[in-house]
Amino acid sequence: xxxxxxxxxxVTVKSLVEMKSNNEKxxxxxxxxxxxxxxxxxxxxxxxxxxxxxxxxxxxxxxTLPITLDQMIYHASGVVRAARRALxxxxxxxxxxxxxxxxxxxxxxxxxxxxxxxxxxxxxGKEIKDSIKKILxxxxxxxxxxxxxxxxxxxxxxxxxxxxxxxxxKKLIEDALFLQKSGCFAIVxxxxxxxxxxxxxxxxxxxxIGIGAGNGVDGQVLVLHDLLGMTHEFxxxxxxxxxxxxDLMTEAVGNYITDVKAVDxxxxxxxY
Ligand code: KIV
Numbered sequence: 661x662x663x664x665x666x667x668x669x670x671v672t673v674k675s676l677v678e679m680k681s682n683n684e685k686x687x688x689x690x691x692x693x694x695x696x697x698x699x700x701x702x703x704x705x706x707x708x709x710x711x712x713x714x715x716x717x718x719x720x721x722x723x724t725l726p727i728t729l730d731q732m733i734y735h736a737s738g739v740v741r742a743a744r745r746a747l748x749x750x751x752x753x754x755x756x757x758x759x760x761x762x763x764x765x766x767x768x769x770x771x772x773x774x775x776x777x778x779x780x781x782x783x784x785g786k787e788i789k790d791s792i793k794k795i796l797x798x799x800x801x802x803x804x805x806x807x808x809x810x811x812x813x814x815x816x817x818x819x820x821x822x823x824x825x826x827x828x829x830k831k832l833i834e835d836a837l838f839l840q841k842s843g844c845f846a847i848v849x850x851x852x853x854x855x856x857x858x859x860x861x862x863x864x865x866x867x868x869i870g871i872g873a874g875n876g877v878d879g880q881v882l883v884l885h886d887l888l889g890m891t892h893e894f895x896x897x898x899x900x901x902x903x904x905x906x907d908l909m910t911e912a913v914g915n916y917i918t919d920v921k922a923v924d925x926x927x928x929x930x931x932y
Contacts, residue, residue: 671706671747673779673801673845679706679878680867686846686879688749688869689887692718692735696884697742705746707869709881710736710777712751712811717885724810725754729767736775749803750777754811757782757791764791768800781848783809785835789842796843804839806832807873808851821872823852836860836868848881849873851898872898 679686688707691697692714700708714735715727729752736750750771757764768780779801782788795802807822816822823829832852839847846867849857854874861868861877870877885891886899892906919925 670745673747676706676747676846676867676879677865680865686867686869688879688881690714690717690881690883690885691739691742694738694742697739700884701743701746706879707881708739708743708746708748709781710739710748710750710775711781711883712753713883715753717883717891723813725813727753729753729756729770733771733774736771736777740776747779748777749779749781750775752780752782757788761790761794764788765794765798768795769798772800779803779845781805783811785831786838789838792839792842792844802842802844804836804844804847805850806835806839806847806852807849807857810850819851821851821853823856829853829856832856833860833863836864840864840866849877851896872896 676686686706687704688709689700689705690709690711690713691700692710697708710732712724712727712732714732715721715724718735719727719731721727732750732753736748740748752764752767752771756767764782771777771780780795781803782791783805785804785806792802792804808816808819810819813819823832829852833856836847836849844866846869847860847864849860849868849870851872854876857868857870857873858876867878869879869881871881882899883891886894887902889901889904890906890909892904916925
């Protein structure tokens with residue numbers, strides 16, 4: 661707990677840029693519901709991402725593509741009701757911003773109005789420049805997302821490390837600079853070589869938050885259910901598990917079943 665800087669009463673997009681200039685690393689985690697967000701927020705996290713990874717983690721889809729805008733707003737609303745300190749960033753889901761800038765703005769306005777989130781995140785660089793401009797012009801803060809962009813999984817074909825080749829690395833740097841110039845307040849860099857991520861973080865004045873991008877960036881993000889060890893079949897190299905909640909929960913549920921079958925639960929003090 662001592663590593664938490666309580667100076668940021670409500671973390672804002674401005675405080676994140678200050679953290680970067682003060683060399684203070686930014687902590688970010690996903691959350692998709694009230695109860696988990698309350699725990700994560702009271703632990704002192706800087707940013708809660710209502711990620712479209714809810715599509716995998718909460719709904720059991722293979723990819724992030726099926727989750728809808730209505731579903732993202734539902735998840736984000738619970739998180740907003742829970743969090744007192746963290747900045748809340750909400751993913752624009754696949755199909756809610758790619759077709760044109762007006763639709764991107766409409767989707768972002770719905771997120772801000774109906775969930776109460778503080779910012780939106782979207783995947784891509786120059787190819788979505790009109791959408792980014794339109795959203796920012798409406799006063800909505802935008803976080804970029806480069807490297808492995810899971811909404812384009814069918815274009816990539818795999819979830820392997822991105823930008824290992826010079827050409828892709830060069831495009832990634834150009835896109836990062838472009839997102840900064842456009843007015844994005846931060847960028848997520850997913851699954852790229854640590855050296856490249858460090859280079860990007862050094863080139864930019866806005867924070868670069870990494871996942872599978874090494875420790876030379878300005879902050880880290882993980883999916884909460886991965887960190888807690890609930891998704892035990894998912895084992896990427898970048899993941900550090902802080903708990904084995906899968907086994908702990910399985911054991912707890914098993915004990916409950918045993919107690920029910922043995923008529924040991926409820927006992928006398930647990931009834932009226
Ligand atoms: O949806 C998500 O959880 C994300 C993180 C992996 C950055 O975009």
